[in-house]
Amino acid sequence: MTVIPPTSASARLELTVLNAEAESVASSDLYAWLRQSGLPSEAAIRLTNFVDTVQYIGDQMISIGKIIILKIIEFCKAHPNLSAGIAVGAAVGAIVSLIPILGSYLAPIALALGVTIGAVRGHRLDQAAGGESHQGKSKFMIVTESLIEIAREFFALLGEIINAVTGTRSLG
Numbered sequence: 001m002t003v004i005p006p007t008s009a010s011a012r013l014e015l016t017v018l019n020a021e022a023e024s025v026a027s028s029d030l031y032a033w034l035r036q037s038g039l040p041s042e043a044a045i046r047l048t049n050f051v052d053t054v055q056y057i058g059d060q061m062i063s064i065g066k067i068i069i070l071k072i073i074e075f076c077k078a079h080p081n082l083s084a085g086i087a088v089g090a091a092v093g094a095i096v097s098l099i100p101i102l103g104s105y106l107a108p109i110a111l112a113l114g115v116t117i118g119a120v121r122g123h124r125l126d127q128a129a130g131g132e133s134h135q136g137k138s139k140f141m142i143v144t145e146s147l148i149e150i151a152r153e154f155f156a157l158l159g160e161i162i163n164a165v166t167g168t169r170s171l172g
Helices: 008-023 027-036 041-051 064-078 080-096 103-129 139-166
Strands: 002-004 055-057 060-062 169-171
Touching: 008 060, 008 064, 027 041, 027 064, 041 064, 064 080, 064 139, 080 103, 103 139
Parallel strands: none
Antiparallel strands: 002 169, 055 060
């Protein structure tokens, strides 16, 4: 991937377009989508509070929080089973942490295993829904490839978020 340093004018234009897209979505619509997606109300409220985060860049007020949340929602919509698998794994880690005495020791292990297994399984379901097949491959190769693809997609999301809030662009 080659990163092209943007001119000041093109970076501001891209940031202005992203901000306009973010401003066109009401915070109440984001909250409603988060709740419909199964997120607990406390988490949805915290995320919608984050949506109100703004940053002044030059003389322009940019809705950084809303841009980040919209990018994450876009990722979740593109990878619904992967997102659900990660959420289930995180829930397993949270439940294990409630075990008296041993919970605090087992929770990090359960969280890591739960998220990893949930992410791989969800990713494989997303691939199957897209018509991708893993016939002829060993289970180890399938899991390894899935982990690599998940990492690639996660870092692509992270790059999109960073590019969105800094105003840079890249060619893939």
